[in-house]
Amino acid sequence: MASDYRGKNKLHFGLRYALNGLKEAIRTERNIKIHFIAALIVCILGLLLPLSNVEWAIISLSIGAVISMEMMNTALERALNHLEPRHNQAIGIAKDIAAGAVFITALIAIVIACLILLPKL
Numbered sequence: 001m002a003s004d005y006r007g008k009n010k011l012h013f014g015l016r017y018a019l020n021g022l023k024e025a026i027r028t029e030r031n032i033k034i035h036f037i038a039a040l041i042v043c044i045l046g047l048l049l050p051l052s053n054v055e056w057a058i059i060s061l062s063i064g065a066v067i068s069m070e071m072m073n074t075a076l077e078r079a080l081n082h083l084e085p086r087h088n089q090a091i092g093i094a095k096d097i098a099a100g101a102v103f104i105t106a107l108i109a110i111v112i113a114c115l116i117l118l119p120k121l
């Protein structure tokens, strides 16, 4: 019984930490706000157009990938800023690579949105 309770407690706190991170990211990061607004627009368009389950699944995956990647980028930036507040070439390159990962994910999401939504408009 005790271990079950601890298990539930862990799950509860894990969810709280995750929601706290999400709230902090939305509150402080302009890019994450923009991604959420773009996702909302795509979802509204998706509700107005006849999308299949597979198309919804692909769009959901793209939205999740972009927002998750942006949040990982933000987490990395915050950690690196804390570890090395001064100018450092290696830190700069690490941040550029993380930004490149966000760029690729966002670009692919735009291509997916165009492939699925444009022919239906």
Ligand SMILES: Nc1ncnc2c1ncn2[C@@H]1O[C@H](COP(=O)(O)OP(=O)(O)OP(=O)(O)O)[C@@H](O)[C@H]1O
Binding pocket: 031, 077, 084, 085, 086, 087, 088, 089, 091, 092, 093, 095, 096, 099
């Ligand atoms: N400590 C550093 N040393 C060297 N270059 C850095 C450093 N911090 C940032 N840079 C350079 O500046 C770029 C932008 O940095 P960073 O992403 O931290 O700033 P930002 O403009 O606040 O980003 P965002 O708008 O995504 O929050 C990095 O990709 C990197 O090229």
